[in-house]
Amino acid sequence: MAGNSVTWLLLCLTCCLTISLSASLATSSTMRTYIIQMDHSKRPQSFTEHFEWYSSTVESVLAKPETEDDDTVEEAADRIIYSYGTAFHGFAAQLREEEAERLKEDHGVVALYPETVYQLHTTRSPMFLGLEPESGISVWADDIFDHDVVVGVLDTGVWPESPSFNDTGMAPIPKNWRGACETGRGFSKRNCNRKIVGARIFYRGYEATSGKINEQEEYKSPRDQDGHGTHTAATAAGSPVPGASLLGYAGGTARGMALKARVAVYKVCWAGGCFSSDILSAIDRAVADGVNVLSISLGGGVSSYYRDSLSIATFGAMEMGLFVSCSAGNGGPDSFSLTNVSPWITTVGASTMDRDFPATVKLGNGKLLSGVSLYKGRRNLSTDKQYPLVYMGSNSSNLDPTSLCLEGTLDPHTVAGKIVICDRGISPRVQKGQVVKDAGGLGMILANTAANGEELVADSHLLPTVAIGETSAKSIKHYTQTNPHPNATLAFLGTKVGIRPSPVVAAFSSRGPNLLTPEIFKPDVVAPGVNILAAWTGDVGPSTLSTDRRRVKFNILSGTSMSCPHVSGVAALLKAKHPDWSPAAIKSALMTTAYVHDNTQKPIIDASTGAPSNCFDHGAGHINPSKALDPGLIYDMGVQDYFEFLCTQKLTPMQLKVFTKSSNRSCQHILASPGDLNYPAISAVLPDQPSNRVFTLHRTVTNVGTPVSKYHARVSRFTGASVTVKPQALTFTKKYQKLSFKITFTTKSQQSKPEFGGLTWTDGVHRVTSPIVITWLPKI
Ligand SMILES: *[C@@H]1O[C@H](CO)[C@@H](O)[C@H](O)[C@H]1NC(C)=O
Ligand SMILES: *[C@@H]1O[C@H](CO)[C@@H](O)[C@H](O)[C@H]1NC(C)=O
Numbered sequence: 028m029a030g031n032s033v034t035w036l037l038l039c040l041t042c043c044l045t046i047s048l049s050a051s052l053a054t055s056s057t058m059r060t061y062i063i064q065m066d067h068s069k070r071p072q073s074f075t076e077h078f079e080w081y082s083s084t085v086e087s088v089l090a091k092p093e094t095e096d097d098d099t100v101e102e103a104a105d106r107i108i109y110s111y112g113t114a115f116h117g118f119a120a121q122l123r124e125e126e127a128e129r130l131k132e133d134h135g136v137v138a139l140y141p142e143t144v145y146q147l148h149t150t151r152s153p154m155f156l157g158l159e160p161e162s163g164i165s166v167w168a169d170d171i172f173d174h175d176v177v178v179g180v181l182d183t184g185v186w187p188e189s190p191s192f193n194d195t196g197m198a199p200i201p202k203n204w205r206g207a208c209e210t211g212r213g214f215s216k217r218n219c220n221r222k223i224v225g226a227r228i229f230y231r232g233y234e235a236t237s238g239k240i241n242e243q244e245e246y247k248s249p250r251d252q253d254g255h256g257t258h259t260a261a262t263a264a265g266s267p268v269p270g271a272s273l274l275g276y277a278g279g280t281a282r283g284m285a286l287k288a289r290v291a292v293y294k295v296c297w298a299g300g301c302f303s304s305d306i307l308s309a310i311d312r313a314v315a316d317g318v319n320v321l322s323i324s325l326g327g328g329v330s331s332y333y334r335d336s337l338s339i340a341t342f343g344a345m346e347m348g349l350f351v352s353c354s355a356g357n358g359g360p361d362s363f364s365l366t367n368v369s370p371w372i373t374t375v376g377a378s379t380m381d382r383d384f385p386a387t388v389k390l391g392n393g394k395l396l397s398g399v400s401l402y403k404g405r406r407n408l409s410t411d412k413q414y415p416l417v418y419m420g421s422n423s424s425n426l427d428p429t430s431l432c433l434e435g436t437l438d439p440h441t442v443a444g445k446i447v448i449c450d451r452g453i454s455p456r457v458q459k460g461q462v463v464k465d466a467g468g469l470g471m472i473l474a475n476t477a478a479n480g481e482e483l484v485a486d487s488h489l490l491p492t493v494a495i496g497e498t499s500a501k502s503i504k505h506y507t508q509t510n511p512h513p514n515a516t517l518a519f520l521g522t523k524v525g526i527r528p529s530p531v532v533a534a535f536s537s538r539g540p541n542l543l544t545p546e547i548f549k550p551d552v553v554a555p556g557v558n559i560l561a562a563w564t565g566d567v568g569p570s571t572l573s574t575d576r577r578r579v580k581f582n583i584l585s586g587t588s589m590s591c592p593h594v595s596g597v598a599a600l601l602k603a604k605h606p607d608w609s610p611a612a613i614k615s616a617l618m619t620t621a622y623v624h625d626n627t628q629k630p631i632i633d634a635s636t637g638a639p640s641n642c643f644d645h646g647a648g649h650i651n652p653s654k655a656l657d658p659g660l661i662y663d664m665g666v667q668d669y670f671e672f673l674c675t676q677k678l679t680p681m682q683l684k685v686f687t688k689s690s691n692r693s694c695q696h697i698l699a700s701p702g703d704l705n706y707p708a709i710s711a712v713l714p715d716q717p718s719n720r721v722f723t724l725h726r727t728v729t730n731v732g733t734p735v736s737k738y739h740a741r742v743s744r745f746t747g748a749s750v751t752v753k754p755q756a757l758t759f760t761k762k763y764q765k766l767s768f769k770i771t772f773t774t775k776s777q778q779s780k781p782e783f784g785g786l787t788w789t790d791g792v793h794r795v796t797s798p799i800v801i802t803w804l805p806k807i
């Protein structure tokens with residue numbers, strides 16, 4: 028599970044940091060990277076350039092030697108690893124703690140915070156198959172003139188030889204594009220083309236903390252060793268590749284969402300993680316380069332608007348008109364597990380598609396249980412023979428290292444020649460397969476526990492493996508523990524499409540409510556993020572294990588990392604179709620047209636419980652690209668609206684300054700509450716005061732549909748409150764006309780749990796739906 032691998036990575040990083048700390052403690056306190064935000068309006072006249080001013084500021088806090096000389100000047104300049112200028116104003120520098128403390132006092136400094144490490148949001152579940160075009164997106168999207176839109180992807184780089192980046196037939200690069208093709212080992216100018224229009228690397232923050240990149244082991248160039256960046260870039264805007272067939276598995280066309288949009292690659296993630304100073308520099312660059320849509324499949328920053336560099340930099344990007352989509356995180360199914368919750372970001376959760384890879388486990392007692400698998404290898408288990416089955420866990424409700432098949436825990440005497448049941452969790456799924464294989468096991472049954480419920484993600488294991496849900500797992504374990512000679516066999520049935528129900532919210536997809544601001548509804552939407560096929564690096568096998576010698580052009584991954592670029596690509600299409608739409612308008616179109624019913628016409632279910640999902644799981648619902656193109660009405664917002672939202676967040680003037688930069692923006696206090704932000708979703712947090720039973724929120728819609736039209740409101744019923752909309756009808760007489768309405772909540776009986784529902788405006792053609800969640804603050 029991703030959450031676990033992230034934890035392990037963090038643990039590892041912590042211990043590496045501890046080691047380097049204690050090594051240099053003898054001299055003086057260790058240097059670390061700080062990001063320093065500067066107020067450009069405070070720059071003294073004597074400096075003609077920002078950089079000069081920055082280094083002089085740093086110089087003023089360095090411990091000065093007895094005799095003043097040029098060395099300190101030089102050292103100060105050397106300490107600065109980045110200078111930022113578009114999305115963010117300031118710099119990143121290597122400082123000792125006491126220097127950082129002194130720097131904080133400088134009157135030009137707005138904020139100062141230490142470097143943080145972000146992680147990619149993949150669940151590392153590669154497998155292989157052929158892809159059908161995404162349902163409903165292939166036909167109409169081809170007519171959109173999307174070649175002037177550039178999608179910037181912050182990730183691990185790109186494998187340029189992938190056929191997904193073939194630029195045959197593409198129009199010349201837009202004239203206003205200011206990006207560059209940076210070169211390095213394994214990446215030359217000719218690796219950029221009309222599809223990959225930009226490729227840059229950001230490593231100074233990473234190197235400042237982790238030491239020089241070993242260029243023998245890692246490409247210090249835009250080339251993608253990991254595969255994640257190639258996959259996300261191709262998902263957003265890859266060219267169509269017909270007959271994408273993998274190791275003989277099912278064929279189909281692999282394609283990105285915005286076929287002709289351009290890709291600009293910003294490599295910010297390295298073997299040891301993605302560093303905030305590098306991310307900040309990449310976003311800053313992307314804005315200057317002329318990127319239109321930013322796709323960011325990573326997270327893990329501080330839960331704060333003004334200290335999370337992703338939140339700050341994306342505010343700057345939004346200010347410059349960029350649409351930003353980010354992965355919600357893979358911390359599900361726990362509540363409050365969301366990351367990237369700033370309202371100017373589109374936060375994307377993950378759901379399944381209608382495609383599956385069935386496989387079965389047949390027990391010695393004749394019982395047949397179904398699961399999934401993408402195993403395909405030379406060693407197939409024959410179905411007419413039974414193989415001994417073993418489960419090393421003593422108690423299926425208690426996980427232990429052996430039942431999890433962690434490295435070094437399996438005794439070859441016990442498992443050789445057998446099918447081994449391994450519980451999901453802690454270690455990567457493919458690694459469990461490797462552990463079983465190394466111990467001489469014949470096959471593996473990968474068993475879900477309560478954490479994953481019935482959600483099945485298949486991987487390209489190196490030995491025959493079937494992944495099964497929690498219920499089947501319990502039944503198999505029971506059979507195994509109650510039989511003296513338990514037997515089983517595994518069978519692999521290929522690819523199946525038309526799976527019902529789908530979509531289903533992935534168990535791993537991070538859940539609301541939004542801990543930072545409950546009035547801002549998150550996640551925003553869900554999009555396909557389970558078993559996604561897209562381009563892959565030529566550097567590692569599909570399982571990502573070093574022992575995997577296979578090389579594939581396409582791979583299957585799962586994670587909110589995969590759902591995010593689906594939304595980025597669709598946003599690129601919307602931007603191409605409606606160049607004048609603001610980032611908020613694009614987001615509104617995606618949210619108000621999203622659907623919440625699956626292909627059996629029932630509410631979308633949650634894989635972790637099997638029960639209907641709610642807005643904390645799926646947000647406004649599953650994206651519906653063709654409907655988003657013509658949403659009828661939009662809930663628009665500008666930079667000042669988002670700023671006014673921040674004004675409701677009890678930030679100090681200095682903390683607000685982080686967002687205003689050198690502009691004269693100030694709080695006009697036009698929002699009565701954060702819930703009054705003109706968000707396309709409505710979260711009413713009702714106060715617990717018997718005297719205060721009536722609560723009102725405000726919204727304004729802009730007509731982007733038929734110029735003369737009349738919309739009627741329909742709002743769902745709630746148990747705890749009556750909800751009314753005023754006026755009940757909105758009559759538009761022209762395009763872009765704005766009309767406002769009020770939503771009034773009158774508490775009838777306070778509920779202990781949140782209630783969910785929705786508001787729909789309809790003119791008979793368009794349906795503009797906002798989810799509503801009502802939360803009652805607990806009695807104190
Ligand atoms: C790129 O696509 C064109 C047409 O679809 C095809 O003829 C050509 O062989 C492809 N090039 C590569 C390198 O795959
Ligand atoms: C398992 O298979 C072995 C060998 O084929 C057989 O002797 C044994 O009876 C089987 N056990 C069960 C429970 O089917």
Ligand SMILES: *[C@@H]1O[C@H](CO)[C@@H](O)[C@H](O)[C@H]1NC(C)=O
Binds near residue numbers: 404408409519
């Ligand atoms: C593996 O065995 C199953 C059952 O006999 C069969 O249907 C399948 O085609 C085999 N797969 C391969 C790759 O040989």
Ligand SMILES: *[C@@H]1O[C@H](CO)[C@@H](O)[C@H](O)[C@H]1NC(C)=O
Binds near residue numbers: 421422423424425
């Ligand atoms: C397994 O563990 C659970 C919880 O610790 C306990 O309630 C149950 O009795 C145990 N079962 C066995 C068979 O030991």
Ligand SMILES: *[C@@H]1O[C@H](CO)[C@@H](O)[C@H](O)[C@H]1NC(C)=O
Binds near residue numbers: 691692693
């Ligand atoms: C902010 O500055 C702009 C021009 O730079 C000016 O047009 C605007 O009126 C100013 N706003 C306030 C609130 O001072």
